[in-house]
Amino acid sequence: MILRxxxxxxxxxxxxxxxPPLLLAxxxxxxxxxxxxxxxxxxxxWYAEAEHGGFYQAxxxxxxxxxxxxxxxxMGGAQINITQLMAAGQADCIIGxxxxxxxxxxxxxVPLVTVAAMFQKDPDALIAHEDVGxxxxxxxxxxxxxxxxxxxxxxxxxARYGFTDxxxxxxxxxxxxxxxxxxxxxxxxxxxxxxxxxxAGVKANAFLLSDYGYxxxxxxxVCMEKTVRSRHAAxxxxxxxxxxxxxxxxxxxxxxxxLIKRDNPAMTDDQLEFSVRKLKETGLVTSGDAARLxxxxxxxxxxxxxxxxxxxxxxxxxxxxxLSKTYTTEFVRDLKVLP
Numbered sequence: 649m650i651l652r653x654x655x656x657x658x659x660x661x662x663x664x665x666x667x668p669p670l671l672l673a674x675x676x677x678x679x680x681x682x683x684x685x686x687x688x689x690x691x692x693x694w695y696a697e698a699e700h701g702g703f704y705q706a707x708x709x710x711x712x713x714x715x716x717x718x719x720x721x722x723m724g725g726a727q728i729n730i731t732q733l734m735a736a737g738q739a740d741c742i743i744g745x746x747x748x749x750x751x752x753x754x755x756x757x758v759p760l761v762t763v764a765a766m767f768q769k770d771p772d773a774l775i776a777h778e779d780v781g782x783x784x785x786x787x788x789x790x791x792x793x794x795x796x797x798x799x800x801x802x803x804x805x806x807a808r809y810g811f812t813d814x815x816x817x818x819x820x821x822x823x824x825x826x827x828x829x830x831x832x833x834x835x836x837x838x839x840x841x842x843x844x845x846x847x848a849g850v851k852a853n854a855f856l857l858s859d860y861g862y863x864x865x866x867x868x869x870v871c872m873e874k875t876v877r878s879r880h881a882a883x884x885x886x887x888x889x890x891x892x893x894x895x896x897x898x899x900x901x902x903x904x905x906x907l908i909k910r911d912n913p914a915m916t917d918d919q920l921e922f923s924v925r926k927l928k929e930t931g932l933v934t935s936g937d938a939a940r941l942x943x944x945x946x947x948x949x950x951x952x953x954x955x956x957x958x959x960x961x962x963x964x965x966x967x968x969x970x971l972s973k974t975y976t977t978e979f980v981r982d983l984k985v986l987p
Contacts, residue, residue: 685718686882691730691739692723696912698923705904706893715885723911744870747954748800754969759873762975764887764944765865766894768936769858772801773838777830778851783809792819792834801857803961839923863953884979891944891985894933934987942984946977
């Protein structure tokens with residue numbers, strides 16, 4: 649279709665040969681882009697929520713279509729292994745929890761690559777009752793954490809604040825134990841669990857771990873190594889449109905929220921409003937390097953900090969994982985989608 653369209657334009661271009669060649673080339677490219685519709689499947693890491701808002705916004709406002717992509721956003725959820733589905737060819741790319749995830753996968757022989765980081769800060773937080781005013785004060789408290797946290801922020805907390813495994817108990821993604829016991833501390837997303845506690849009438853303090861030096865990026869775009877090679881142009885278009893989607897979502901989330909509620913009818917307007925407010929207040933998307941280099945940016949220094957943490961915590965053997973193969977900045981370093 650694209651080649652046919654360009655062929656049809658050539659006679660017209662000849663008739664208007666007085667126009668500069670670059671203008672005619674641009675016209676052909678514009679029409680070609682308008683007719684392009686390359687399928688691209690992207691899977692999220694949970695049920696649709698504000699933490700995915702920029703991707704839904706890019707779909708709702710036509711950003712993906714603008715860059716010639718027919719994007720299929722598919723929800724993750726409980727018991728859905730999106731990495732396995734991507735490896736089996738069911739998705740082109742997925743939302744990664746963090747750059748740590750890719751390094752860990754590489755250590756197990758899965759050739760994943762991080763190509764962009766939409767969150768400059770990891771949203772993981774520790775949440776305590778209002779009488780606890782610092783992370784240091786949690787050393788004598790029981791802390792509820794999920795099993796996956798033993799492979800990311802828990803070793804960091806142990807090394808930085810002297811927490812011990814004796815303190816840890818399972819977190820089941822239910823805030824009721826915390827509500828019932830004022831001595832407990834629990835993990836949570838800064839954009840989510842504090843809202844549930846607020847609705848339950850519980851006053852709590854939330855400590856965003858990234859504000860205390862926890863290094864990973866989050867809400868990353870992760871692909872198989874072969875996809876980075878074979879679908880380079882489509883991937884570049886997807887990353888750019890997604891970054892523009894996040895900028896648009898933070899300015900006016902209504903279009904994206906409509907699609908989020910379509911995919912996840914259990915999502916409420918109040919929850920979305922709370923989450924968007926926290927996204928802005930904490931600068932998850934727009935702080936740090938993103939403020940001057942653009943949304944989605946990753947830097948070698950930050951990625952090395954995450955890698956060094958995994959090595960120091962003995963979660964990764966540096967002899968088995970080459971850091972340079974776990975990511976590429978080629979898709980984000982020149983984007984400059986400034987907040």
